[in-house]
Amino acid sequence: MFTxxxxxGFIAVAEELxxxxxxxxxxxxxxxxxxxxQKLEKTVGAELxxxxxxxxxxxxxxRAFLDEARRLIALAERAPVTARRIASGRSGHLRIGFTAASGFSILGPLLEEAAEILPDVDIDLQELVTGEQIMGLQTGELDLGLARPPFDSDVFDSHLLYREAMVLAVPSGHPLADLDRDITNEDLKNEPLIMHSPTKAxxxxxxxxxxxxxxxxxxxxxxxxILTMVSLVAAKRGVAFVPHSATLLGIQAVEFLPLQxxxxxxxxxxxxxNRNIRNPALSRLLRALEFGDN
Structure with missing residues (x-):
């Protein structure tokens, strides 16, 4: 193998002739x-x-070998720099899982901050329910999750991003919208409900x-x-309990009412x-965002 x-030496001779x-x-x-x-030509097996x-x-x-030689030298010079940037969290990949509801609320602003903090880090997004995110964080397939509780605090560290109210989504013009007050349990007694899945949600x-x-x-x-629920409400299939951030979806023919x-x-x-952080880019992001003690 050549050195x-x-x-x-070959590049210098080729350029100086x-x-x-x-x-x-x-x-x-x-x-x-x-x-x-001479040793290089013997290794290559051709007169250069x-x-x-x-x-x-x-x-x-x-001439053909010169292009490849320059490319190899450039890679060799760049490799230590790349390694140092990855070790410091300035380069690399960051894999983020997010729930569908976070996708239309906090995900965008968070990605904007991440792009400013880690401009040379590639960010891979995966829309997953909380259970799938937890599995990905345990196996190392994800670095960061935007998820709902509960989760094992012995395994995972966390930062509360926000809290919000639950509201009732109803079709526009629904009689409940005329009450001008918080909706009570009694108000919902005879209403057709669009409900969350007890397994997937x-x-x-x-x-x-x-x-x-x-x-x-x-x-x-x-x-x-949540998007499916609000769409079904717009189609007058029933009413649904959704987080307040669902109001950001902008779906027409739906009103959102406060719940008692x-x-x-x-x-x-x-x-x-995962408390056992292995990705320097994640550590850098968490420190910059002041999440936890990282």
Whole structure:
């Protein structure tokens, strides 16, 4: 295998087309430079230079090899810099999981901050429910999650991003919208409900049934995504309990009404990450955002 010294010697001769000037440029004498070129040609298995007492010229093989030699030298010079940037968190990849609801609320502003803090880090986004994010964080397939509680605080560190209220989405012109007050359990007694899936949207399902004695006989649709729920409300299929951030969806023909509740702003979204952080870019982001002690 050839050495980088041999490549550097060949590049110098190829650019100077003169062994004496090339040797001077490399701060060496001409005989060892000639030996380097001979060893390089033997390793490559082709004559790279035509030389006589008057001139030095590149062979066709030499011209082709020159481009590759320059590329190899550039990579060798760049590799330590790249390694240092990745070790410091200035380069690399950051894989972020997010719930659908966070996608139309906090995800955009968070990505803007991340881009300012880590301009040379590639960010990979994956829309996943909380359970899938937790699995990804445990296996190392994700670096950061935007997810709902609960999660194991012995395994994961976290930062509360925001809290918000639950509201009732109703079709425009619905009689409940004329009450001009918080909606009570009694108001919902005979309303057709679009409900969260108890498996795929477990966090919202548990939250709603703790807040409101849901009449399961009234449930006509069970879905997992907030966008789907609001779209079904717009189609006058029923009413739905959604986080206040759903108002940002901008879906027409839907009104959002306050709910009477003993818990103020019960909906939580957390940034969560494995306590055993292996990604320097994540550590750098967490420090800059002042999340936890990182």
């Amino acid at each position: 980088f010294d041999q490549l550097a 003169h062994f004496g000037r090339a040797a001077e440029r490399l701060n060496m004498t001409q005989p060892p430079l000639s030996r380097q070129i 230079l035509e030389r006589d007492n008057r001139k030095v010229e590149l062979t066709p093989a030499g 477990r966090y919202f399902y548990d939250l709603v049934v703790r807040m409101i004695p849901v009449q399961h006989a009234n449930v006509i649709h069970t879905v997992s995504q 509740s003993s818990v103020e702003d019960p909906v939580e979204l957390h940034a969560i990450w």
